[in-house]
Amino acid sequence: MLNIEKTLQSVRDLLDRLGKEGVEFTLVESEYSDYVADIRNPNKVYVFLECSIRPNGTFVWRDYDHHKGVCDFDEFRVRIITLTANKYLDKAKDKRKQWASLCEGTDTPMPESLAVTVSDMEDKASRLKALLEPDDPPLLDGRDIAILKELKPYGVVKPAEESQRLRELGVLERRYYIDQVFDALTDKGEKALEFASHVERTKRRTS
Known part of the structure; x- marks a missing residue:
């Protein structure tokens, strides 16, 4: 074949x-x-x-x-699984924002039909992300790419909250050597940066 x-x-x-x-x-x-x-x-x-x-x-x-x-x-x-799941999460988030705007900030429950629609979108996003393999890397945004590229050998990502977030994402791990504590890219992090290197920013089209 x-x-x-x-x-x-x-x-x-x-x-x-x-x-x-x-x-x-x-x-x-x-x-x-x-x-x-x-x-x-x-x-x-x-x-x-x-x-x-x-x-x-x-x-x-x-x-x-x-x-x-x-x-x-x-x-x-x-890419297709992650982007599609994110689109459904965005659609659900937009529905929630639209409802909050209509209610002018008051804590009013959504009508059942709207709540079901939003829940279905979020459930679909979760099911899609479940199709990813355990070693599949996340799709990084510009900020995360910059942080990982700027990480020096035996360096630590700061602030600590950012280091923790990236470790939870699976692209960083905390390592220890004698009396040193540092952050290092995981295999998933290396792969995520490789994927990111295949992407270019395009110019916005003007009317």
Whole structure:
């Protein structure tokens, strides 16, 4: 089986698994000669502005937060699951904010139908994140990338709360050597930085 055939089968299996969680991405033949297939977003869940697969099995993508990148299937799997889960969390958060705004800050319970909708979104996000493997790295934001890149050998991330947060994220670990205490990147942290190196910030489009 050719590499691209293996990649396409892996994508079909992944999209089928996402579909079982109610997230219907679509794999279609690409309109462009440089690509063999495109991946289309589910209805009203805007994950990728563009996402295509090259003949060599790599993925070219652009999101709605002005990022773009090229990656292999393993990274794409982490990216599509994480970004989709985050979109559902964002939608749930927006619903909560809209309700709080309507209530002008008063502590008024949401109507049952709205509460169920929000809960379903949050549950879906949790189920999606459960599809990640234990050694899959998180997708880091710019601040976390900077902190990890600036960490020197035998250094400690400060303030302590940041060190604790990154350790809970699994990208840092606390180490001890004789009388020294320091923070060090984990394998997951190294992989997270590798994934981040494949991403570029794009220019905002002006009207």
